Amino acid sequence: MYDQSDYEKFYRSLYRIRRVEEEIAKVYPTDKIKSPVHLSIGQEAVSVGIAEALRADDIVFGTYRSHAMYLAKGGxxxxxxxxxxxxxxxxAKGKGGSMHLIDNNAGVMGTSAVVGTTIPNAVGYAYALKYQRKDSIVVSVFGDGATxxxxxxxxxNFAALKRLPIIFVCENNFYAIHTHQRIRQAVTNIYERAASYGIPxxxxxxxxLFRIYERVSDIVTGMRSGTPGPFLLECMTYRWKEHVGPGEDYHLGFRDRQEAEPWVKNDAVQLLAAKVEPDRRSLIEAEVESEIEEAFKFAEDSLFPDAPELLADVFQEKDQSKQQDANASPSRKLDRTLSYVEAIREAADQEMERDPSTIVFGLDVDDPKAIQGTTKGLLEKYGPERVFGTPLSEDAMTGAAIGMALAGLRPTHIHIRMDFLMLAMNQMVNVAAKSHYMYGGRVHVPMVVRSMIGKSWGQGAQHSQGLYSFFAHVPGLKVVAPTTPYDAKGCLLAAIRDNNPVMYVEQRILHFQKGLVPESDYTVEPGKARITASGDDITLVGISFMQLECQRAQRYLEDVGIQAExxxxxxxxxxxxxxxxxxVEKTGRLCVVDNSWITCGISAEIVAAVAEKLQGVREFAVQRMGFAPVTCPPTPALENLFYPNARTIASTAxxxxxxxxxGWLPDERSDLQDIQFKGPF
Ligand SMILES: Cc1ncc(C[n+]2csc(CCOP(=O)(O)OP(=O)(O)O)c2C)c(N)n1
Structure with a gap:
């Protein structure tokens, strides 16, 4: 079945990986290598067997231990x-290191230092390929620890549900660092778990190597010719070296050399070397050696990045063609009133119509209530491939959104409560925010995460949190919290067209707001605040729903002759x-009112940044307001005290x-009352 040329091809790849890693191990103690290395020595056959069965346009996602897969796939x-x-x-221009290798020209789409993290990215990528009617296959490689x-x-579950063209490959080397699989898992047959999801x-x-190659070839051929994915392959293998670094770890006592012996004796490199004609083998080895020598020389001779590189690649600039489209809006006639909900729905609809790469999903997106109406009618108009409800899998679905974005889609992932985003933090913070930077600008992640903050009618501890400051803290994420229907539409259009991940935050009561919204296409671009009332006496900054309360406070203050901006x-x-x-330079007074807690929040950021800006220019009085420093109680008796309101803001101002x-507190004016939300939710 195999001829000499096959043996030579496989051997070249296998030998090359082994020798590259041996050289890395040799150079490592000199400190020329500037990142930790997780070597695959002993495990190379898995990568070569898989990669040889793939086409150049097939995609792999890996882990921090991915030198082998990167090279085998043509990196x-x-x-x-x-x-x-x-x-x-x-x-990655020195911004990724060994744990974040990428070569998108060769279909190596990313590797992660956080265990398990690239698995849903691979799934999302496979979703995009299927949607784009491409016949490429995605392979997600991970260790037994990731399971x-x-x-x-x-x-x-999601890959099986959508029958995606993906092969999950578990490279089972028995250990997660120093802990054996049998100490971590009650049942060690990882591959058998796939059956619960209907996955072969x-x-x-x-x-x-040959068995791996043959099986992957068969699976890939099957998938390309119509057998739906996914497939899970567990490849038993053995890591010869320590978990991280160039040495061995048998002396640590968690495993002994005896366990390794059969694997070392069965070394795939040696077994294959014996099949290659000696002359050809010498030639291949000589060519590989000189290629490796050249590669190390190239690295030695190359320069370190210049200082400006530190701040480059946090965000990807806008695609000019999309920008032109956005600006091409003929007019912005303000002759229609829409609710905040209708404004969001219209933005999503217009963008989906304009750009087929735009898709919308999330828990309940397709149910009769359609996320308070914000996704109403989209499923009927654009179909279930572009509009779908998801399993309750916030972590994986966020990872999938990232994978889709890496593959060229523009996903919007919707969460009916911001609190649920806590289950998606790893993907948002470790992957979405960082991919553009840690892959040296080679990829970008244009995705929107919509989420809602609840208030009143018993939202309680876990349906009420305004957690946007968490996300604003992290470089690489944009965060927007529009308060008017006009901004709801313009910001959503800007967010979807942005080439970076955007957290789009809605306060639930804002959904009831009505306002003038142009029918035309327009964007409200990142980084521009709006003055909603002018005044000389004090500056009130209101975040999200608290913007409405600040506007009401401004009216109370007007009654006593104080002009708030x-x-x-x-x-x-x-x-x-x-x-x-x-x-603030004008008013000399600043009150920032947050729809969240004060400590370490966006109000602290605003005050600090203004203070830095006005240092030596203008002294100013300052006060922050926000949630009481407790968990939100559902009983109205306490909940009313938990939130700032127009009257307490006016009093503070x-x-x-x-x-x-x-001790001044204005009498309540019926025309300045908050909307009474009656629920449920
Ligand atoms: C989420 C997470 N938890 C813990 C770690 C620390 N850690 C790094 S590697 C590793 C072992 C993972 O083992 P496995 O997935 O089998 O891959 P292998 O190292 O054997 O290739 C652990 C626990 C991590 N990087 N990410």
Missing amino acids: NLKEMIAELYGKVTGC DEGVFYESL SERIEDND VIDPIWLSPLDIDTIAKS YDLVKGGKN
């Missing part, structure tokens, strides 16, 4: 070594500090203007 060797050296010629993680099972699977016991930052990251600072504590 650029020089760029890999330069990356390990931290050089600007590295595959301890919940996201693995969420990913299997099998295990290859012996690290046999009210500012809506709209975008919390990037934040328009200039507009706020300019106002009054004290700032007059100085001291005056």
Whole structure:
């Protein structure tokens, strides 16, 4: 079945990987390599067997232990070594290191230092390929340790549900760092778990390159010719070296050399070497040696990145063609009133119509209530491939959204409560925010995450949290919290067209707001605040729903002759500090009212940034307001005290203007009352 040329091809790849890693191990103690290395020595047959069965346009996602897969799939060797050296010629310009290798030209789409993390990314990528009617296949490679993680099972479920063209490959080397699988898992047959999801699977016991190659070839051929995916393959193998670093770890006592012996005796490199004609083998080895020598020389000779590179690649700039479309809106006639909900729905609808890469999904997106109506009619109009409800898998579905974005889609993932985003933090913070930077600008992640903050009618501890400051803290994420229907539409259009991940935050009561919204296409771009009322005495900055309360407070203050300037930052990251600072320079007083807790929140950020800007220019009085520093109680008796409101804001502003504590609280005006939300939810 195999001829000499097959043996030579496989041997070249296998030998090359082994020798590259041996050289890495040799150089490592010199400190020229600037990142930790997780070597695959002993495990190479898995990567070669898989990669040889794939086409160039097939895609792999891996782990921090991915030198082998990167090289087997055709990743650029020089760029890999330069990356390990931290050089600007590295595959990620020195911003990724060994644990974050990428070569999108070769279909190596990313590797992660957080166990299990790329599995849902691979699933999302496969979703995109299927949607784009491409016949490429995705392979998700991970270790046995990753199968301890919940996201693995969420990913299997979604891939099976959508019958995606993906092969899950578990490279089972028995250990997660120093802990054997039998200490971590009650049942160690990983491949058998796939059956619970209706996924065919099998295990290859012996690290046999040819068997792996043959099975992957069959599976891939089947998938390309119509057998729906996914498939799970468990490849038993063995890591010869320590978990991280160039040495061995048998002396640590968690495993002994005896266990390794059969694997070392069955070394795939040696077995294959014996099949290659000696002359040809010498030639291949000589060619590989000189290629490796050149690669290390390339890395040595390359430069480290210049200082400006530190701040480059946090966000990807806008695609000019999309920008032109956005600006091409003929008019912005303000002759229609829409609710906030209708404005969101219209933005999604218009963008889906304009751009077929736009898709919308999330729990309940397709149910009769359609996320308070914000997705109403989209399923009927655009079909279930572009509009779908999801399993309750916030972690995996966020990872899948990232994978879709990497593959060229523009997903919007919707959460009916912001609180649920806590289950998606790993993907948002470790992957979405970082991919553009840690892959040296080679990929970008255009995705929107919509989420809602509840208030009143018993939302309680876990349906009420305004957690946007968590996300605004992280470089690489944009955060927007529009308060008017006009901004709801314009910000959503801007967010979907942005080439970066955007957290789009809706306060639930804002859904009832009505306002003028142009029918035309327009965007409200990141980083520009809006002055919603002008005044000279005090600057009130209201975030999200608290913007409405600040506007009402401004009216109460007017009654007592105090003119407040009210500012809506709209975008919390990037934040328009200039507009706020300019106002404070005029008023000399700043009150920031957050729809969240104060400590370490966006209100602290705004005050600090304004103080830095006005240092030596203008002294100013300052006060922050926000949730009481407790968990939100559902009983109205306490909940009413938990939130700032127009009257308490006015009272605080009054004290700032007059100085001291005056005890003034305006009488309630019926025309300035909050909407009474009757629920449920
Ligand atoms: C979510 C997460 N938890 C813990 C770690 C620390 N850690 C790094 S590697 C590793 C072992 C993973 O083992 P496995 O998935 O089998 O891959 P292998 O190292 O054997 O290739 C652990 C626990 C991590 N990186 N990510």
